[in-house]
Amino acid sequence: MQRRSLGSSGATISALGLGCMGMSEFYGASDDAQSLEILARAVDLGIDFLDTADTYGLGHNERLIGDFLRRGGPVLRQKLVIATKFGIVRQAGKYERRIDNSPEYIRSACEASLQRLGVDTIDLYYCHRRNPDTPIEETTGAMAELVAAGKVRQIGFSEISADTLRRACAVHPVAAVQSEYSLWSREPEQGMLQTCAELGTTFVAYSPLGRAFLTGTVHTEALADGDFRKNNPRFAGEAEAINRRLVDELGRFAAARNLTNAQVALAWLLDKHDNVVPIPGTRRMAYLEQNAAAADHRLSAAEIDELDRLFDPALVAGARYPAAGMVGIE
Numbered sequence: 001m002q003r004r005s006l007g008s009s010g011a012t013i014s015a016l017g018l019g020c021m022g023m024s025e026f027y028g029a030s031d032d033a034q035s036l037e038i039l040a041r042a043v044d045l046g047i048d049f050l051d052t053a054d055t056y057g058l059g060h061n062e063r064l065i066g067d068f069l070r071r072g073g074p075v076l077r078q079k080l081v082i083a084t085k086f087g088i089v090r091q092a093g094k095y096e097r098r099i100d101n102s103p104e105y106i107r108s109a110c111e112a113s114l115q116r117l118g119v120d121t122i123d124l125y126y127c128h129r130r131n132p133d134t135p136i137e138e139t140t141g142a143m144a145e146l147v148a149a150g151k152v153r154q155i156g157f158s159e160i161s162a163d164t165l166r167r168a169c170a171v172h173p174v175a176a177v178q179s180e181y182s183l184w185s186r187e188p189e190q191g192m193l194q195t196c197a198e199l200g201t202t203f204v205a206y207s208p209l210g211r212a213f214l215t216g217t218v219h220t221e222a223l224a225d226g227d228f229r230k231n232n233p234r235f236a237g238e239a240e241a242i243n244r245r246l247v248d249e250l251g252r253f254a255a256a257r258n259l260t261n262a263q264v265a266l267a268w269l270l271d272k273h274d275n276v277v278p279i280p281g282t283r284r285m286a287y288l289e290q291n292a293a294a295a296d297h298r299l300s301a302a303e304i305d306e307l308d309r310l311f312d313p314a315l316v317a318g319a320r321y322p323a324a325g326m327v328g329i330e
Contacts, residue, residue: 001014001015001016001045001046001047001292001295002014002015002270002295003015004202004274004275004276004277005202005275006049006081006124006154006175006176006202006277007154007173007174007175007176007200007201007202008173008175008200008201009154009173009175011081011153011154011175013048013049013081013277014046014047014048014049014277014295015270015277015295016047016049016266016270016277016278016279016280016291016292016294016295017047017049017050017051017083017204017277017278017279018038018039018042018047018049018050018051018279018280018281018288019051019206019207019279019280019281020035020039020050020051020052020056020061020064020065020281021051021052021053021056021061021281022281022282022283023035023038023061023064023281023283024056024057024060024061024064025056025057025058025060025061029224030283031283032064032067034283035064035283036064036067036068036071037285038282038283038284038285038288039065039068040068041285041288041289042288042292043072043076043079043080045288045289045292046292047292048079048080048081049080049081049083049277049279050065050080050081050082050083051083051084051178051204051206051279052064052065052082052083052084052085053084053085053086053088053126053128054084054085054086054088054109054112054113054116055085055088055089055090055097055128058090058092059112059116062084062113062116062117063116065082065117066116066117066118066119069082069117069118069119070118077119080123081123081124082117082119082122082123082124083122083123083124083125083126083156083176083178083204084113084117084122084124084125084126085125085126085127085128085158086105086106086109086110086113086125086126086127086128087099087100087101087105087109087127087128087129087130087131088128088129097129099129099130099131100131101127101130101131101133101134101138101139102134102142103138103139103141103142103145106127106139106142106143106146107142107145107146110122110125110146110151110152111151113125114151120150120151121150121151121152121153122151122152122153123153123154124152124153124154124155124156124175124176125143125146125152125154125155125156126155126156126157126158126176126178127139127143127155127156127157127158127160128158129158129159129329130157130159130160130164130329130330136160136164136167136168136171137167137168137170137171139168140155140167140168140171140172140174141171141172143155143172144171144172147172154173154175154176155172155173155174155175156174156175156176156177156178156204157174157176157177157178158177158178158179158206159178159179159180159329159330160177160179160330161192161330162191162192162194162195164330165177165192165195165196165199165201166195166199169199169201173200174199174201175201175202176201176202176203176204176277177192177196177201177202177203177204178203178204178205178206178279179192179203179204179205179206180205180206180207180320181203181205181206181207181208181269181276181278182205182207182208182209182210182214182265182269183210183214183250183265183268183307183310183311184210184213184214184234184243184246184311184316185207185210185316185320186311186313188203188205193273193275193276196275197273197275201275202275202276202277203273203275203276203277204276204277204278204279205269205276205277205278205279206279208265208266208269208278208279208280209261209262209265209266209280210234210265211229211232211235213229213234213235213243213247214247214250214261214262214265215260215261215262215265215287216247216248216250216251216261218235220235220236220240223235232318232320232321233318233319233320233321234316234317234318234319234320235318236318238317239317239318240317240318242315242316242317243316243317243318246310246311246315246316247261249310250264250265250307250310250311253306253307253310259294259297260290262280262287262290262291262294263290263291263293263294263297264294264297264299264307266278266280266291266294266295267294267297267298267299268299268304268307270294270295271298271299271304272304
């Protein structure tokens with residue numbers, strides 16, 4: 001597995017991480033035993049960057065990662081870079097949320113995450129969503145205090161603007177910005193990727209497979225109860241039909257190269273930018289292994305250009321979140 005820098009500290013991580021959210025919530029029923037097997041296999045494949053958050057399963061996901069770390073002991077803990085997040089406050093069984101970036105909340109959320117993970121230090125601590133009522137300097141300052149106290153190694157932000165990143169970096173180095181980025185979600189190309197490269201900030205791409213829609217294996221009518229994609233605008237009605245045609249084109253492109261759709265989508269991210277780390281999530285062993293193999297494939301500049309044209313943002317139908325999911329996104 002190739003490696004990439006995490007911020008400008010000299011730390012490195014696997015070029016592909018593992019998004020763990022789906023092991024706890026949003027994609028239907030999950031199985032902890034199966035998830036632990038996926039985590040172990042990911043480490044075997046060279047993936048050492050695990051992404052979680054306090055809101056995933058309302059703490060369940062962090063406890064799952066904590067269980068995995070305890071089973072593996074100190075040797076496993078030293079191998080892994082664990083990223084978690086604060087800021088989204090939800091009630092059980094509800095998708096709606098409020099955003100809290102106050103210093104008092106940040107300190108209490110960090111302590112709770114440390115306990116659930118069973119670690120002394122969080123390797124990368126993100127502000128999950130931005131509340132504009134709290135100045136970014138105040139939020140960053142509180143996060144910097146956690147670094148100074150040894151509770152956090154590096155800090156990051158999710159779904160912020162390039163201007164907000166610059167303001168945060170003026171207070172403390174920002175190791176990573178995490179935002180949705182894939183063939184069908186190209187907003188980071190409008191200045192954020194360039195700003196990250198300029199500031200020495202790693203860009204972490206979540207949902208790099210378009211919540212699996214880009215793989216060509218997902219059909220809305222077959223989604224399980226409790227799968228939030230049923231309410232995602234890109235998975236519904238006419239938008240789904242339009243987007244399905246784009247995925248069919250991707251399938252033809254991939255088949256001509258003896259690759260899966262997912263491998264092409266991940267290779268596109270890795271070969272287009274040297275400071276981007278995708279974090280695809282999965283609960284199936286076969287998909288995990290296919291995704292990991294994507295790091296070994298190379299796309300030419302001409303192939304990247306062809307994919308850029310195929311997934312021109314003007315051709316993608318539907319918003320990437322329902323209204324409630326856009327809260328806190330700059």
